Amino acid sequence: MISIIAAVAKNGVIGAKNDLPWYLPEDLKHFKELTTGKTVLMGRKTFESILKRLGKPLPNRKNVVVTRDRNYTLSPPPQSSPIKGEEEKGKNPLPQGERKNQKIPSPLMGEGAPTAVGAGEGVCVHHSVDEALEHHSAEEIMVAGGGEIFRQTMDKADTLYVTEVDKIVEGDVYFPTIDPKIWKEVTREPHDGFSFVTYIRNS
């Protein structure tokens, strides 16, 4: 089972300067609720933006990262511990200078090798999207972005969990078009400024 989870502006923007172009704590909470206990697949750039934001991989989830770089090294969490509940708050309160991660080679890096990062967190690294999907095919995979990874998994996903953000924003990364011939809207939960929408494949 493969699902995509994304927050998308009216003009399709999902990211700007390798970060989210908005601060929506309810959406971060929604993301946490939908992904906790599951396998979360993401591109290297999204993973690094999460590390910068949280100071660690997504907790209580298997973080699966794809990169073409076979020498990719994982960054350890910063010296100072991130503040609890950071995912809900969505902002790393530490000053930029204190957040700098020191790159170290990980002795456990390899094809899908679980790689220890931070206290008790695990990260699996793969070198293609297909390899990652194949390796974790027995698990419920939540694809968490970014744009490159959404584009490569859209035709493989069964469900789209889309937070439609009711504004046009500037950005440099876009979500693929949701073709109504392929995707059927099955639920819509309106909130102030955004809606949680679920799509499934037309049968």
Ligand SMILES: NC(=O)c1ccc[n+]([C@@H]2O[C@H](COP(=O)([O-])OP(=O)(O)OC[C@H]3O[C@@H](n4cnc5c(N)ncnc54)[C@H](OP(=O)(O)O)[C@@H]3O)[C@@H](O)[C@H]2O)c1
């Ligand atoms: N609004 C949302 O829901 C949402 C969700 C997630 C992310 N975002 C935003 O999206 C932006 C990041 O998206 P992005 O498209 O720039 O980057 P991305 O998809 O997060 O990561 C791209 C990287 O993934 C690796 N990759 C891509 N395809 C691969 C393949 N077939 N095999 C192996 N590795 C592959 C490459 O890493 P290497 O360069 O290391 O080879 C590539 O540079 C950020 O602004 C982020 O905040 C938004």
